[in-house]
Amino acid sequence: MTASTEITSVTGHRRWDSRARPTVEVVVRTPAGTGRALAPAGASTGSGEAVDLRDGGEAFGGKDVTRAVAGVNGDIAAALTGMDVADQAAVDARLEEVDGEAGFARLGGNAAVAASMAVAQAAAVAHGVPLWRHLDPAAARLPLPEIQIFGGGAHAHGRLDIQDLLVVPLAAGSFREAFDWTVEIHRAAGRWLDERGRLAGVAEEGGWWPAFESNAEALEALVAAIEGAGLVPGEQVGISLDIAATQLVGSDGSYRLTREDRTYDRDGWGEVLLGWLDRFPIVSIEDPFAEDDPAGMALLTAAVGDRVQVVGDDFLVTDAERVRAAASDRTANTVLVKPNQAGTLTRAKAALDAAAEAGFGAIVSARSGETEDVTISHLAVGWGSGGFKVGSATRGERTAKWNELLRIEENLGPSARYAGRAGLGPWQSR
Numbered sequence: 001m002t003a004s005t006e007i008t009s010v011t012g013h014r015r016w017d018s019r020a021r022p023t024v025e026v027v028v029r030t031p032a033g034t035g036r037a038l039a040p041a042g043a044s045t046g047s048g049e050a051v052d053l054r055d056g057g058e059a060f061g062g063k064d065v066t067r068a069v070a071g072v073n074g075d076i077a078a079a080l081t082g083m084d085v086a087d088q089a090a091v092d093a094r095l096e097e098v099d100g101e102a103g104f105a106r107l108g109g110n111a112a113v114a115a116s117m118a119v120a121q122a123a124a125v126a127h128g129v130p131l132w133r134h135l136d137p138a139a140a141r142l143p144l145p146e147i148q149i150f151g152g153g154a155h156a157h158g159r160l161d162i163q164d165l166l167v168v169p170l171a172a173g174s175f176r177e178a179f180d181w182t183v184e185i186h187r188a189a190g191r192w193l194d195e196r197g198r199l200a201g202v203a204e205e206g207g208w209w210p211a212f213e214s215n216a217e218a219l220e221a222l223v224a225a226i227e228g229a230g231l232v233p234g235e236q237v238g239i240s241l242d243i244a245a246t247q248l249v250g251s252d253g254s255y256r257l258t259r260e261d262r263t264y265d266r267d268g269w270g271e272v273l274l275g276w277l278d279r280f281p282i283v284s285i286e287d288p289f290a291e292d293d294p295a296g297m298a299l300l301t302a303a304v305g306d307r308v309q310v311v312g313d314d315f316l317v318t319d320a321e322r323v324r325a326a327a328s329d330r331t332a333n334t335v336l337v338k339p340n341q342a343g344t345l346t347r348a349k350a351a352l353d354a355a356a357e358a359g360f361g362a363i364v365s366a367r368s369g370e371t372e373d374v375t376i377s378h379l380a381v382g383w384g385s386g387g388f389k390v391g392s393a394t395r396g397e398r399t400a401k402w403n404e405l406l407r408i409e410e411n412l413g414p415s416a417r418y419a420g421r422a423g424l425g426p427w428q429s430r
């Protein structure tokens, strides 16, 4: 170990996220440079996620991070000081050890992930390279983005049942062009809603918050928006849905569409989804069934898993073991990778590696509560994930991540490659 990459201090700080909630920032110092990172937070969370440690009683709706920040300045600082930022695996193992509980229940996954990411950032700074290059000097692929146009579910007070309606620029020639296309679709969608008096506001991730009469109407509007931008739905631009179905399921296991005032059993719900998949150019569907309904996930994967990306978010919670189980049970073909679900970068990377081994796709993803932190943009390139999901093309905490990818693409110059359709994952060629 060179002395210059040895951690001299770790400090925790209380900052703010895009939902006006407190969040944890960690600053890691070494003689060779400083790294900092901020924890994101989900709203539609999986029960198997690392624990988001919150406190404060009435203050900030019980969402304060006083204990999580204190844990960084106490146990985490004591445990990591003197370690080498270049040894991410050792740092992350130490974080698990010092917490001592599953899912970072004692010190908080929010504290752990911010510490883990700050260490990675410090290592990159110490080596004088951007984080993506530090993770893989040969990395050259820009991920296929999925970008939210309409927001619903828990992010829009249930105004629409489907949580995220996103576009996927399959046939763009570069990341830059992918984003150019997306903003035109975003604008066309806004016009479509405005002309029909359906514009109700902006959802938590910055997509339009529409007053649709049914979920199918939202899909029709999305197709119209793609066409309105002068693009061909399905060929140039596909649709991706995050159903976040755990939010739709009742205590009896039935699935409820509030918009349409209809309730379905597992098979009936499967019929609804298959109907949408037949009618609309959907290339990806996330959490189509609830996190505790593997039979539903298996039903859909068997029906469309050879042509549609079936993504586990709440269902797989960025966990390598769950990815391996999903591969053998055929309950998905792609994993959503959210570092804060895992608690450390090492655990998140293990889920991504398990996906690669299983022939699954992988999508590095932000949370609905975000900050200006751009670590995940670097992870997507440095880890070579096929996909990348950050919410909308609006709002600073989202554009920060997209702009960072544009910088990386420019930085790569002629060697940059845009993943395009291949970014949907290796399962396509099976």
Ligand SMILES: O=C(O)[C@@H](CO)OP(=O)(O)O
Residues within 6 Å of the ligand: 041, 042, 043, 044, 045, 164, 205, 242, 244, 313, 365, 366, 367, 368, 369
């Ligand atoms: O479900 C999701 O994929 C994310 C992002 O849309 O939402 P949250 O961070 O609230 O879990």
Ligand SMILES: [Mg+2]
Residues within 6 Å of the ligand: 242, 244, 286, 287, 313, 314
């Ligand atoms: Mg999701």
